Amino acid sequence: MSEATPAPAPETTPKEQPAKVFAGAVYECVRCGTKTSQQELSRLPEVKCICGYRVFRKVRPSVVKQIKAV
Numbered sequence: 001m002s003e004a005t006p007a008p009a010p011e012t013t014p015k016e017q018p019a020k021v022f023a024g025a026v027y028e029c030v031r032c033g034t035k036t037s038q039q040e041l042s043r044l045p046e047v048k049c050i051c052g053y054r055v056f057r058k059v060r061p062s063v064v065k066q067i068k069a070v
Protein backbone atom coordinates (compact mmCIF):
# COMPACT_ATOMS: atom_id res chain seq x y z
CA MET A 1 0.00 0.00 0.00
CA SER A 2 1.71 3.08 -1.18
CA GLU A 3 -0.85 5.54 -0.27
CA ALA A 4 0.44 9.01 -0.70
CA THR A 5 -0.37 10.92 2.34
CA PRO A 6 -1.68 14.28 1.37
CA ALA A 7 0.17 17.16 2.81
CA PRO A 8 -1.62 18.63 5.74
CA ALA A 9 -3.60 21.55 4.58
CA PRO A 10 -2.03 24.70 5.86
CA GLU A 11 -4.23 26.78 8.00
CA THR A 12 -5.70 29.21 5.66
CA THR A 13 -5.96 32.56 7.20
CA PRO A 14 -8.77 34.51 5.69
CA LYS A 15 -7.43 37.58 4.05
CA GLU A 16 -10.36 39.59 5.04
CA GLN A 17 -9.37 42.88 6.43
CA PRO A 18 -10.63 43.65 9.87
CA ALA A 19 -13.66 45.78 9.68
CA LYS A 20 -12.80 49.36 10.13
CA VAL A 21 -15.09 49.93 12.97
CA PHE A 22 -14.85 53.61 13.19
CA ALA A 23 -14.97 54.40 9.54
CA GLY A 24 -18.53 53.41 9.04
CA ALA A 25 -19.73 53.25 12.57
CA VAL A 26 -23.12 54.70 13.15
CA TYR A 27 -24.23 56.00 16.45
CA GLU A 28 -27.74 56.50 17.53
CA CYS A 29 -28.85 58.99 20.07
CA VAL A 30 -30.58 57.07 22.81
CA ARG A 31 -32.89 59.96 23.37
CA CYS A 32 -34.22 60.96 20.00
CA GLY A 33 -32.89 58.17 17.89
CA THR A 34 -31.04 60.37 15.48
CA LYS A 35 -28.38 58.40 13.75
CA THR A 36 -25.06 60.03 13.33
CA SER A 37 -22.00 58.62 11.75
CA GLN A 38 -18.77 58.59 13.60
CA GLN A 39 -17.35 60.85 10.96
CA GLU A 40 -19.96 63.42 11.72
CA LEU A 41 -19.30 63.16 15.40
CA SER A 42 -15.58 63.48 14.97
CA ARG A 43 -16.13 66.75 13.20
CA LEU A 44 -17.92 68.21 16.14
CA PRO A 45 -15.99 69.73 19.02
CA GLU A 46 -17.83 67.37 21.30
CA VAL A 47 -19.91 64.32 20.89
CA LYS A 48 -23.35 65.70 21.09
CA CYS A 49 -26.59 65.06 19.39
CA ILE A 50 -28.58 67.77 17.74
CA CYS A 51 -31.04 67.42 20.57
CA GLY A 52 -28.34 68.08 23.08
CA TYR A 53 -28.10 64.59 24.43
CA ARG A 54 -24.70 63.07 24.63
CA VAL A 55 -25.44 59.44 25.07
CA PHE A 56 -25.10 57.41 21.96
CA ARG A 57 -25.27 53.79 21.27
CA LYS A 58 -23.54 52.13 18.46
CA VAL A 59 -25.66 50.69 15.79
CA ARG A 60 -24.71 48.62 12.86
CA PRO A 61 -24.81 50.45 9.61
CA SER A 62 -27.15 48.89 7.20
CA VAL A 63 -25.03 46.68 5.09
CA VAL A 64 -26.14 46.52 1.55
CA LYS A 65 -25.19 43.27 0.01
CA GLN A 66 -24.67 43.29 -3.65
CA ILE A 67 -25.76 40.15 -5.29
CA LYS A 68 -24.32 39.47 -8.63
CA ALA A 69 -26.85 38.50 -11.16
CA VAL A 70 -25.36 35.67 -13.08
Ligand SMILES: [Zn+2]
Pocket residue numbers: 029030031032033034049050051052053
Ligand atom coordinates in the same frame (compact mmCIF):
# COMPACT_ATOMS: atom_id res chain seq x y z
ZN1 LIG B 1 -30.71 63.16 20.13
